[in-house]
Amino acid sequence: MSAVEVAARPATGGVGVPFRFLRSELSLIARRRRNQAGLAVLAAVPIVIAIAVKVASPTSAGGGEGAPQFLSSISGNGLFVALAALALEIQLFLPIAVAALAGDAVAGEANVGTLRYLLTVPVHRTRLLAVKYAGIVAGAFIATATVAGTGLVAGLVLFGGGDVTLLSGTTIGMGEGLLRLLAICLYLTACLAALGAVGLFVSTLTEQPMGATIAIVMVNMLSWILGVIPQIDWLHPYLLTHWWENFGDLLRDPVAWDPVRHGLLSAAAYIVIFLSAAWARFGARDVTS
Amino acid sequence: MPVMNSRPALRWLVPAAAVAVVVGGGAAVGTLAATAEPSLPPRTAQQLLVDLQTARLDGLSGTVVQSADLGLPNLPSLAGGGSGTADITSLLTDTNQLRVWYSGPDKTRVALMGTLGETDVIRNGKDLWLWSSKENKAVHRTISDADTKAHPLPSDLPMTPQEAADRALAAVDPTTEVTVGRSATIAGRDAYELVLAPRDKASLVGEVRIAIDAAEHVPLRLEVFPKGSDQTAFQIAFTQVDFARPDDAQFRFNPPPGAQVDESTGLPEAAKPDTAPKTPEDAGFTTVGEGWTTVAVVEGGEDGEAGQEGDQAAQVLSMLTPVSGAWGSGHLLSGRLFSVLLSDDGTVYAGLVAPERLYEVALEHK
Numbered sequence: 001m002s003a004v005e006v007a008a009r010p011a012t013g014g015v016g017v018p019f020r021f022l023r024s025e026l027s028l029i030a031r032r033r034r035n036q037a038g039l040a041v042l043a044a045v046p047i048v049i050a051i052a053v054k055v056a057s058p059t060s061a062g063g064g065e066g067a068p069q070f071l072s073s074i075s076g077n078g079l080f081v082a083l084a085a086l087a088l089e090i091q092l093f094l095p096i097a098v099a100a101l102a103g104d105a106v107a108g109e110a111n112v113g114t115l116r117y118l119l120t121v122p123v124h125r126t127r128l129l130a131v132k133y134a135g136i137v138a139g140a141f142i143a144t145a146t147v148a149g150t151g152l153v154a155g156l157v158l159f160g161g162g163d164v165t166l167l168s169g170t171t172i173g174m175g176e177g178l179l180r181l182l183a184i185c186l187y188l189t190a191c192l193a194a195l196g197a198v199g200l201f202v203s204t205l206t207e208q209p210m211g212a213t214i215a216i217v218m219v220n221m222l223s224w225i226l227g228v229i230p231q232i233d234w235l236h237p238y239l240l241t242h243w244w245e246n247f248g249d250l251l252r253d254p255v256a257w258d259p260v261r262h263g264l265l266s267a268a269a270y271i272v273i274f275l276s277a278a279w280a281r282f283g284a285r286d287v288t289s
Numbered sequence: 290m291p292v293m294n295s296r297p298a299l300r301w302l303v304p305a306a307a308v309a310v311v312v313g314g315g316a317a318v319g320t321l322a323a324t325a326e327p328s329l330p331p332r333t334a335q336q337l338l339v340d341l342q343t344a345r346l347d348g349l350s351g352t353v354v355q356s357a358d359l360g361l362p363n364l365p366s367l368a369g370g371g372s373g374t375a376d377i378t379s380l381l382t383d384t385n386q387l388r389v390w391y392s393g394p395d396k397t398r399v400a401l402m403g404t405l406g407e408t409d410v411i412r413n414g415k416d417l418w419l420w421s422s423k424e425n426k427a428v429h430r431t432i433s434d435a436d437t438k439a440h441p442l443p444s445d446l447p448m449t450p451q452e453a454a455d456r457a458l459a460a461v462d463p464t465t466e467v468t469v470g471r472s473a474t475i476a477g478r479d480a481y482e483l484v485l486a487p488r489d490k491a492s493l494v495g496e497v498r499i500a501i502d503a504a505e506h507v508p509l510r511l512e513v514f515p516k517g518s519d520q521t522a523f524q525i526a527f528t529q530v531d532f533a534r535p536d537d538a539q540f541r542f543n544p545p546p547g548a549q550v551d552e553s554t555g556l557p558e559a560a561k562p563d564t565a566p567k568t569p570e571d572a573g574f575t576t577v578g579e580g581w582t583t584v585a586v587v588e589g590g591e592d593g594e595a596g597q598e599g600d601q602a603a604q605v606l607s608m609l610t611p612v613s614g615a616w617g618s619g620h621l622l623s624g625r626l627f628s629v630l631l632s633d634d635g636t637v638y639a640g641l642v643a644p645e646r647l648y649e650v651a652l653e654h655k
Contacts, residue, residue, distance in 0.1 A: 070405070072423075072424070072425045073425060073547075075547070076545075076546065076547035087405055162546075163545075163546065165425075165545035165546075165547070165548070167405070167406060167407040167422045168400060168407055168409055168420070168422070169407075169409055169418075169420040169422065169427065169542060169544070169545055169548070170542070170543075170545070171543070171545050171546070233384065245404045245405060246404075248404060248405035248406070249402070251405075252388075252400070252402070252407060254539075256352075256388065256402065258352060258528075258529060259386075269311040269315075272307045272310075272311060273304060273307045273308050273311060274304075276303045276304040276306075276307045277301075277304035277307075279300070279303065279304075280300035280301045280303055280304050283297065283300050284297030284298065284300050284301075
């Protein structure tokens with residue numbers, strides 16, 4: 001049985017125990033002060049965007065060269081605050097959040113010496129890894145949803161709702177707009193889950209959570225940097241972050257599913273490879289602390 | 290798995306297998322798609338030309354990937370946007386994804402997909418729209434009947450497709466060798482390939498390959514290879530195509546509320562050719578040679594290029610290679626497919642030829 005299979009069905013086995021384990025892991029993540037602070041920073045960005053656009057004179061609302069995406073559309077519909085915030089944060093802030101969670105997941109436990117206690121209770125290592133990964137993915141979704149949700153609320157308060165203009169220039173109702181925003185959150189969660197799988201593997205390599213987190217962030221940055229060097233464009237489709245910005249394809253009319261499907265396949269490939277690597281490493285490792 | 294518990298190193302076989310499956314699976318799909326040569330009944334080049342002529346296209350929608358590697362230096366005015374901007378000028382320099390919808394000549398839509406942006410050109414009946422999501426701006430133009438009549442049909446239309454193909458072949462034959470290449474699979478469809486190669490070896494163009502759908506007779510891919518290279522300089526191909534007539538809703542465009550709408554009377558910027566709309570003779574336009582090695586000569590010396598445009602021109606000029614010879618001196622823009630020579634007296638020489646040929650023409654012209 002591979003770690004992936006377990007991750008796909010973490011609730012098998014005893015009915016109560018895995019859920020209890022997952023619940024305790026989630027509440028552990030949620031109770032950590034650093035996680036709460038990080039979430040607050042993530043939520044601050046859309047609020048800053050919304051206020052900045054509101055305060056600026058309406059004539060300067062257009063997006064100049066190099067201005068963040070979606071900025072010019074914000075004054076028309078508050079929904080775009082959420083999209084602008086997601087477009088901004090997906091490059092660094094959201095990956096940092098995932099990296100911090102992943103660094104904590106195994107290396108953090110090892111560092112404070114709680115990992116071996118976790119393993120003395122009758123929990124299989126594979127299940128432990130599965131629960132840790134489920135925690136990371138849940139954290140990634142909560143982080144993404146927080147950015148989108150805060151942006152939505154701030155945008156609706158300051159600019160109001162109404163029909164949403166898609167990238168193709170067609171307009172859809174607010175309800176469908178919200179549905180597409182949710183789809184974007186799920187897509188970005190899948191993208192971040194791929195980074196989380198890499199992170200979980202890195203986390204099993206070390207007992208220093210800080211080192212693991214920095215390494216994961218560097219993997220993310222490296223992927224973005226390689227992605228903008230045109231001389232190696234043959235490599236681009238295989239990069240971890242290559243398909244992330246294709247969440248915009250969900251905002252076309254009709255939706256361009258091809259890039260989205262590629263993005264999900266790429267994420268699945270990363271998840272399979274790095275989760276199985278994490279499983280191999282973690283199962284074989286001597287846990288001494 | 291007790292074996293793996295007693296021999297932990299064996300566990301690494303699992304991720305190794307995962308890598309093998311993912312990489313191998315991806316590569317297998319890629320090579321299968323690339324090398325599978327469908328077996329199609331043989332057709333001559335002439336028959337393929339007839340096919341092209343008789344193709345009756347009701348409707349089509351699909352995704353197109355276009356890439357250009359013209360080997361040009363990075364000019365500031367060309368490379369300004371980069372690939373993510375959905376800017377029309379990026380068509381010259383980059384790889385681009387486009388989505389196209391076609392439902393008759395008066396109902397077409399092309400969407401240039403950028404990262405988080407889109408530029409659309411939509412023609413629906415008399416309405417022509419250019420939409421840019423980045424600028425949140427739409428340009429509208431009504432096509433009058435006069436415009437449609439401005440392109441009168443040639444009077445001596447060939448009577449049958451066969452005749453048309455014969456004429457086409459006769460027209461290209463003196464300069465071009467037309468052959469049938471290997472058949473290919475493009476966007477999941479079987480296609481014949483028509484290969485056009487210039488007979489005049491002085492041309493920088495090696496060959497032009499056109500893949501034609503075996504069933505619908507519509508071109509699915511066009512590749513231009515420079516001489517002596519197997520890397521395309523220009524390529525445009527469907528990656529996905531559907532020959533069902535797209536829904537009429539695809540062509541309906543209403544400018545979204547809040548967007549800037551420009552009512553334009555002239556041709557929209559995208560459709561406007563770069564050169565001034567004059568008769569060729571007025572603009573000092575002549576050609577030297579014929580066929581693939583034609584060199585276009587444009588007499589310069591216009592005062593119009595002052596101000597901002599002049600500054601930009603000077604900036605572009607400074608990026609080009611300065612050259613001189615018996616013909617005088619000037620600047621050279623040399624790519625894999627074509628060369629452009631801007632002499633210091635303002636004359637421009639351009640053609641699908643090596644720079645040396647331009648120098649010869651410039652010497653004769655002097």
